Amino acid sequence: MKALTVIPLKAGSAELSDVDDPPESDGPVLVETLAVGICGTDIEILSGAYGWAPPGRERLVLGHESLGRVLEAPAGAPVEKGDLVVGIVRRPDPVPCENCAVLEWDFCRNGQYTERGIKEHDGYLSERYRITPEYVVKVDPTLGILGVLLEPTSVVAKAWEEVDRVGGRAHWDPKTVLVTGAGPIGLLAALIGVQRGLDVHVIDQMAAGVKPDLVHDLGATYHTGTIADAFPNPDVIIECTGVSTLVLDAMTHVGTGGVVCLTGVSSGGHVVQVDEGALNRSMVLENVAVVGSVNANKRHYEAAAAALAKADRGWLARLVNRRVPLEQWQQALNRQPDDVKVIIEVNPA
Ligand code: BGC
Secondary structure, three states: OEEEEEOOOOOOOOEEEEOOOOOHHHOOEEEEEEEEEEOHHHHHHHOOOOOEOOOOOOOEEOOOEEEEEEEEOOOOOOOOOOOEEEEOOEEOOOOOOOOHHHOOHHHOOOOOOEEEOOEEEOOOOEOEEEEOHHHEEEOOHHHHHHHHHHHHHHHHHHHHHHHHHHHOOOOOOOOEEEEEOOOHHHHHHHHHHHHOOOEEEEEOOOOOOHHHHHHHHOOOEEEOOOHHHHOOOOOEEEEOOOOHHHHHHHHHHOOOOOEEEEOOOOOOOOOOOOOHHHHHHHHHHOOOEEEEOOOOOHHHHHHHHHHHHOOOHHHHHHHEEEEEEHHHHHHHHOOOOOOOEEEEEOOOO
């Protein structure tokens, strides 16, 4: 079967390869891949900056934002033939650490977890894949191809859970949230904020185009410029860019007793000047909490499935703005100015 593969840490090594059928060892549920979303992590892997091949292998099958249709499932599995499904990305470490032991693999303590399409386990960007029933999540069939947004939504569902848990250290009744970055992660974080009844603000550098429209149509407010000028002192900031200056601005300008949740992975190598004393002082005197958030466990996938199921289909459809056939996968990587989420269609639905 065909699969998009890459030699991790080797730029320009991606190719459409002929690979063996999915190994039985991956699980008894056989899934036909419909589409896979491309995100910043994939771009990093393709650029040679990130990623790990499975042990003893040179190439990794890419793809972790999946949508597929079940071809075969054993009796008693929570999914059956024909179901639309998404595969969970991370697997617990083999030790397992105390968090993986209770299936909170998103908080793995020893770093020995694996991630499909990212770290030591083939991804979903192949014509078919196999998976164990516990790691497959059912998608509302009325979402159709939009189910491909479930994995990135799981990442923000986890971020919101962290915000709640950290905020809940004291009386917590947030009213306002600022999301930094109007990419797919930022827009999906904003969607959940709106679904929670919050006054949602999104800041991005694009002054016009599809991003401001998507934010307005969600019932949220769009800003450009700096946090200090646009919307200072929100109860919550969900940082979705990883841009160092914005990360520092978020920590400086969140409201008293507020929570900043960092979800963007920075590339590193950027040195910014900061008045650490002033930052420390305001964080201490205002009880500011800053929390990092990565990945998602099954509870977050389920929360994400529920959030997408109640979202406006027309709005979600505008997020998935470009669909590229597998044979033309290179086109998915040439970012266009109005791209939000580009997907590779493997077996068109
Ligand atoms: C994925 C996460 C993963 C993270 C780090 C993100 O793009 O959505 O599931 O944990 O990359 O590898």
